[in-house]
Amino acid sequence: MNVESQKVKSFISKYSNRKKALLSILQDIQEEYNYLPKKALINVSKILDIPLIDVIGVATFYSSFSLTPRGKHIITACLGTACHVKGGPKILNEFERKLNITAGSTTADKQFTLETVACLGCCAIGPVVEVDGNYYSQTTIKTVHSILKKYRKNK
Secondary structure, three states: OHHHHHHHHHHHOOOOOHHHHHHHHHHHHHHHHHOHHHHHHHHHHHHHHHHHHHHHHHHHHOOOOOOOOOEEEEEEEEOOOOHHHOOOOHHHHHHHHHHHHOOOOOOOOOOEEEEEEEOOOOOOOOOOOEEOOOEEEOOOOHHHHHHHHHHHOOO
C-alpha cells in the first residue's frame, strides 16, 4: 500500500468508515493534496463500497472540489455585480497578466491557481479578492502586485 493509499485510508477511518461522511472525507483529501487525485477517489469508492461514479458525482457537484492539481496558493477574484461595477474584471485581468495565466489555470511552478466566483458576499467592500482564506477589500490594479509579493515570499 502506497503513502497516498494509507493517507486516504486514515481519512476514512477517522469517520469510522461511514458512507455518510463522504463529503468530510473528500474535504480532508482536498486539504491534504489541494485537489482530489483519481487514485484517492478510487480508494474511497472501494473502501466505502460506493460506486465510483457516485463519488465522482459528489466531487464534481461542489465547486470547492478540484479534480486537477492546483497551486499552493488559491486566488479567487469576485466577479459579482458589486465587484464587477467597482472594477473586478480589471483586477482579474491584472492577476492574469502578472501570473501569465487565465482564470481557471495554475502557474507552471504550481505556486498559484487563479479562480473566479460569482460572489464572495463582501459586496460593500469590493472589489474583493481572496487568497488562501484571506480577504483583500477594495482591491486595485496597484495592490495586485503587493498581494502576489506577499505569497511569493512564502514559498
